[in-house]
Amino acid sequence: xxxAIADFFxxxxxxxxxxxxxxxxxxxxxxxxxxxxxxxxRRISWSEIYNGPINxxxxxxxxxxxxxxxxxxxxxxxxxxxxxEVRNSGVQTLEPEHFAVPLHFTFHGRKVVHFKVxxxxxSLEAALRPQPISxxxxxxxxxxxxxxxxxxxxxxxxxxxxxxxxxxGSAAKxxxxxxxxxxxxxxxxxxxxxxxRWATALVVTAVAACGLGAGVYxxxxxxxxxxxxxxxxxxxxxxxxxxxxxxxxxEAYQDQCADTDVxxxxxxxxxxxxxxxxxxxxxxIAMVDTVAGEEIERPGLDAHRVGVLVYAVVAHRDLADRMDxxxxxxxxxxxxLARIFTGTSGDGTVAVIRSAGSGTRETFDRKxxxxxxxxxxxxxxDRVARVCSVRSTIELLDFVDRTPNAIGxxxxxxxxxxxxxxxxxxxxxxxxxxxxxxxxxxxxxxxVLYTRENATGLTRNFLDFLRSRGVSKxxxxxxxxxxxxxTGARDERMRCDAG
Numbered sequence: 327x328x329x330a331i332a333d334f335f336x337x338x339x340x341x342x343x344x345x346x347x348x349x350x351x352x353x354x355x356x357x358x359x360x361x362x363x364x365x366x367x368r369r370i371s372w373s374e375i376y377n378g379p380i381n382x383x384x385x386x387x388x389x390x391x392x393x394x395x396x397x398x399x400x401x402x403x404x405x406x407x408x409x410x411e412v413r414n415s416g417v418q419t420l421e422p423e424h425f426a427v428p429l430h431f432t433f434h435g436r437k438v439v440h441f442k443v444x445x446x447x448x449s450l451e452a453a454l455r456p457q458p459i460s461x462x463x464x465x466x467x468x469x470x471x472x473x474x475x476x477x478x479x480x481x482x483x484x485x486x487x488x489x490x491x492x493x494x495g496s497a498a499k500x501x502x503x504x505x506x507x508x509x510x511x512x513x514x515x516x517x518x519x520x521x522x523r524w525a526t527a528l529v530v531t532a533v534a535a536c537g538l539g540a541g542v543y544x545x546x547x548x549x550x551x552x553x554x555x556x557x558x559x560x561x562x563x564x565x566x567x568x569x570x571x572x573x574x575x576x577e578a579y580q581d582q583c584a585d586t587d588v589x590x591x592x593x594x595x596x597x598x599x600x601x602x603x604x605x606x607x608x609x610x611i612a613m614v615d616t617v618a619g620e621e622i623e624r625p626g627l628d629a630h631r632v633g634v635l636v637y638a639v640v641a642h643r644d645l646a647d648r649m650d651x652x653x654x655x656x657x658x659x660x661x662x663l664a665r666i667f668t669g670t671s672g673d674g675t676v677a678v679i680r681s682a683g684s685g686t687r688e689t690f691d692r693k694x695x696x697x698x699x700x701x702x703x704x705x706x707x708d709r710v711a712r713v714c715s716v717r718s719t720i721e722l723l724d725f726v727d728r729t730p731n732a733i734g735x736x737x738x739x740x741x742x743x744x745x746x747x748x749x750x751x752x753x754x755x756x757x758x759x760x761x762x763x764x765x766x767x768x769x770x771x772x773x774v775l776y777t778r779e780n781a782t783g784l785t786r787n788f789l790d791f792l793r794s795r796g797v798s799k800x801x802x803x804x805x806x807x808x809x810x811x812x813t814g815a816r817d818e819r820m821r822c823d824a825g
Contacts, residue, residue: 602778
């Protein structure tokens, strides 16, 4: 059959090929128009952005650097995170009266702990604010009140779940379904972000009719999580800020390579580099947060840039009332932050810093305050000095979350499940991807992975997997910008091909 199709196309001239493609395109447009009219003018499309475990693991051993998630004092031991994007993909603004049945989502085999609405305007976020969920009456379903959503507008749902104990939570991706009904329209699930319906119908129909699927195939292949496997044990040690992301990569790699054991040690950038220098074995990688302008080449080691980590100043939500200023929109300037984090501000704040050897701390001291805190900084306790230290990002965020006058810093993607923690702009600039790439926001660090010179085998295979487009997609939206997103960055030191 395939030979007959090939012979058919070989017998056509270029003019006939283009004429056929034009006919297919016009047919697709007409079909799309008729299909869209049949489906109605109103439409909600939703897609699954992320659906994975938070603190579950494949092997029987507890992996290092694991997040401990607590909600209202209770530990979520078999937790998972789901991010859904909901979009008005129709041609009309949706109003509450357009809903015959409100929109619901069901997470089969899991119980809803809490959910939040993000990435939308304040009025819609307030309208969709969830009601408290009673631990005594757990449910696998969340229901949204009817709402107004403009054409092409969208919002995201961040849902914290835990296994219901029935065993369904062990699946790679437990099922998610939706329910609801629009008058004169429909609610549908899409595989990714909703495309414009005309372009989608045109391309898909033309590809199916004319055999022009090479681009779609190539894109899908480039996003596939295909690993080249090697037997053995690989140690990846260093940056605690980058470790949660590497943990996701390690789980995906081990899922495909059963004979490989990747040991992750979130011990800080300085310690990771020291371990590699002390014992530069072939199966060892050091994760280092590197400040822009710092020399990354190190004798005897190969440096591999993988992207940029974006950080943020964070504070307890009550701190704005205590400081009596517009903390969440205007933020703080660098001079004010320098006084706070050296304990000389006199405003009653508790500045939480990372321990010595942390790449996050070095980035903050060099790029934000331009100063070093006192050499002897006590550990953070219930009663603390004006400046105290913690060992990890999660410990810092947990302390800020329960301390009303606390302020600290962490990677920007680590905040979703700390309800009392909010981001503080620096010099009135928020830590967004746009602001980072334009050079307006400077609190970021290049993530560099170091190996022994000319490392091959398991080390090389894991590095290639981590830098693949599929893994970049997996880590998207978590405060990390991979190399492929940095090619147009205004600050050339940010780019992975920088000298």
